[in-house]
Amino acid sequence: MNDLAPNDAAGLPARAAALDLLTAALSGRAGLDEGLSHPALAALSGRDRAFARALVMATLRHLGPIDAALQAKVKKPPPDKVVQILRLGVAQAFVLKTPAHAAVTTSVDLVARDKGLQMFKGLVNAVLRGLLREPQALDDPELLAPGWLYARWRAAFGAEAAHEIAAMVAREPATDLTLKDPDTTGALAADLEAQVLPGGSLRTQRRGDISAWPGFAEGGWWVQDAAAAIPARLLAVQPGQTALDLCAAPGGKTLQLAAAGAQMTALDRSAARLKRVAENLTRTGLAAEAVAADAATWPDKRIFDAVLLDAPCSATGTFRRHPDVLWAAKPSDVAGLAAVQSKLLDAAARRLRPGGRLVYCVCSLEPEEGEGQVAAFLGRTQDIVLDPIGAGEGGAPAASVRPDGTLRILPHHLDGGLDGFYVARFRKG
Numbered sequence: 001m002n003d004l005a006p007n008d009a010a011g012l013p014a015r016a017a018a019l020d021l022l023t024a025a026l027s028g029r030a031g032l033d034e035g036l037s038h039p040a041l042a043a044l045s046g047r048d049r050a051f052a053r054a055l056v057m058a059t060l061r062h063l064g065p066i067d068a069a070l071q072a073k074v075k076k077p078p079p080d081k082v083v084q085i086l087r088l089g090v091a092q093a094f095v096l097k098t099p100a101h102a103a104v105t106t107s108v109d110l111v112a113r114d115k116g117l118q119m120f121k122g123l124v125n126a127v128l129r130g131l132l133r134e135p136q137a138l139d140d141p142e143l144l145a146p147g148w149l150y151a152r153w154r155a156a157f158g159a160e161a162a163h164e165i166a167a168m169v170a171r172e173p174a175t176d177l178t179l180k181d182p183d184t185t186g187a188l189a190a191d192l193e194a195q196v197l198p199g200g201s202l203r204t205q206r207r208g209d210i211s212a213w214p215g216f217a218e219g220g221w222w223v224q225d226a227a228a229a230i231p232a233r234l235l236a237v238q239p240g241q242t243a244l245d246l247c248a249a250p251g252g253k254t255l256q257l258a259a260a261g262a263q264m265t266a267l268d269r270s271a272a273r274l275k276r277v278a279e280n281l282t283r284t285g286l287a288a289e290a291v292a293a294d295a296a297t298w299p300d301k302r303i304f305d306a307v308l309l310d311a312p313c314s315a316t317g318t319f320r321r322h323p324d325v326l327w328a329a330k331p332s333d334v335a336g337l338a339a340v341q342s343k344l345l346d347a348a349a350r351r352l353r354p355g356g357r358l359v360y361c362v363c364s365l366e367p368e369e370g371e372g373q374v375a376a377f378l379g380r381t382q383d384i385v386l387d388p389i390g391a392g393e394g395g396a397p398a399a400s401v402r403p404d405g406t407l408r409i410l411p412h413h414l415d416g417g418l419d420g421f422y423v424a425r426f427r428k429g
């Protein structure tokens, strides 16, 4: 990472942009994806933009340990902006290994840019220099996730699993791709220097602008985490069957089902997000009917051979790519989302023809959105039964299969990691 770390004055705009991005990501207003198109980045050179992004991600991936180190040195919390500057300073020095003097000087300079914060220049200088005197280990799993989430994971999955899940927070993930045509696997794996994962996803360590990678312009693949690619495969749709994706945007799972030959209907409440589905369909040359509607109240009367519900959720399972979700989530979010999921699950069941298959999934590690949701659904539904998923089916890691045949995919269940997901498959009697 050293080559990314400008150690002269030219690096200050990159650090200022990182400060804006970090503030936006932690405010919970904008996810990091949106944050990355932040106006602060627009004026930067490609190299500075890459540094700003790497710095924010390094900070978010180590936020808990960074804060613990800072709390040991700072008695009275300074204003929020100073806290963010200190966090970025620690991440530069100990994660990106930016030369110490550059990490300190630029942090002090960032404070100095704000007239109202002049009195904190000395504090930032002293705290960072103090920390730099001793080695700092910023990878204690018990600190890598917020305490309340770590405690939940320990209660749900046990102490060892909670430790392994949280250890994944600090690790930078590779990029996983789903192929439009499985026959292209060998050629694209070679072109992209990629590993072929169980289930057929490709995993590449490449970085940078994906639109320049082999096969992108031709629509041969799309970016999709290895775990996110499993649910649609479990529907095992046959060419010509009808399939409904009830929460479709940005469209990864719709693309999979369309590529398998299904006659697709892609529904999402957000017309803006449906545009992303349309763009993805155009690039890959695949087709789907797009519907902007609320899945719970969509008045259409059709029923389908296969229904997929990738429900809105706390997204705590996506922390490998979006570490900000861990720090933006609140305990109260889970209960509110669980109520929405149960309404959508009932709506999904109504759309299924007798004999048809329904897959429910969430990219959440929270049992209320997964195991609890399914138990309640089975308890109130007459004509639907679980259709158990076997180890290896759809690329499911053996460790993820629960005794009832649903999947609890934990981020350490695959070498190199995958997103956390819960997946259940049902059949209508």
Ligand SMILES: C[S@@+](CC[C@H](N)C(=O)[O-])C[C@H]1O[C@@H](n2cnc3c(N)ncnc32)[C@H](O)[C@@H]1O
Residues within 6 Å of the ligand: 228, 246, 247, 248, 249, 250, 251, 252, 253, 254, 267, 268, 269, 270, 273, 293, 294, 295, 296, 310, 311, 312, 313
């Ligand atoms: C987890 S994302 C779906 C990701 C998508 N399945 C994929 O693989 O690319 C959840 C989606 O649900 C949509 N959504 C939330 N509530 C909804 C509702 N009541 N009806 C329809 N869509 C909804 C959101 O707009 C969001 O796009």
